[in-house]
Amino acid sequence: MYHSSPxxxxxxxxxxxxxxxxxxxxxxxxxxxxxxxMVYASKRKNPDDMILFAVLGFFVPGLPRFLLGQIGMGILYFVTLGLCFIGTIIDLVNYKTLTFEYNQKMVFESLQLIRMGNMKF
Known part of the structure; x- marks a missing residue:
């Protein structure tokens, strides 16, 4: 079933x-x-892409946080240079967890849109 799933x-x-x-x-x-x-694929973040953004966080502090919708943390990382790069290193280690948590929220939002019937295709 894993291989035939959409x-x-x-x-x-x-x-x-x-x-x-x-x-x-x-x-x-x-x-x-x-x-x-259709909705979820447009909102979802790919963990493989997020590792690249986590590495780029050393040059643009807070980039992964901004991309994950955590604007406050992104600003904090930007102002403090990724909390002196310690936060950036933690983001690099935890990129899969951060991405999965974001994607869980996107599943919920996508399901809400579908269930409310607001989708007009």
Whole structure:
């Protein structure tokens, strides 16, 4: 089932994210799932891309935080040079966790949009 799932088309998907998506979308019919995937794919961050942004955080402090919607932390990192680069190093180590937490929020937002019927395709 893991190989035939439409979630496998998402770049850089981890088994943890795959399981979360499977459980979150269990009650959706085929059209709702298709709409969900369209919305979610546009909001989702790829963990493989986020490691690159975490490395770039040494040159543009706070970049990964801004991209993950954590504007306050991004400003703090920018002003303090990534909390003297300690925060930037922590972001580099925890990039998968940060990305997964962001993507969990995007799953929730995407499901809300689909369930509210605001999607007009």
């Amino acid at each position: 979630f496998m088309n998402l770049p850089g998907i981890s088994p943890e994210e795959f399981g979360y998506l499977q459980s979150s979308t269990a009650g959706l019919d085929e059209q709702e799932l298709k709409n969900f995937l």
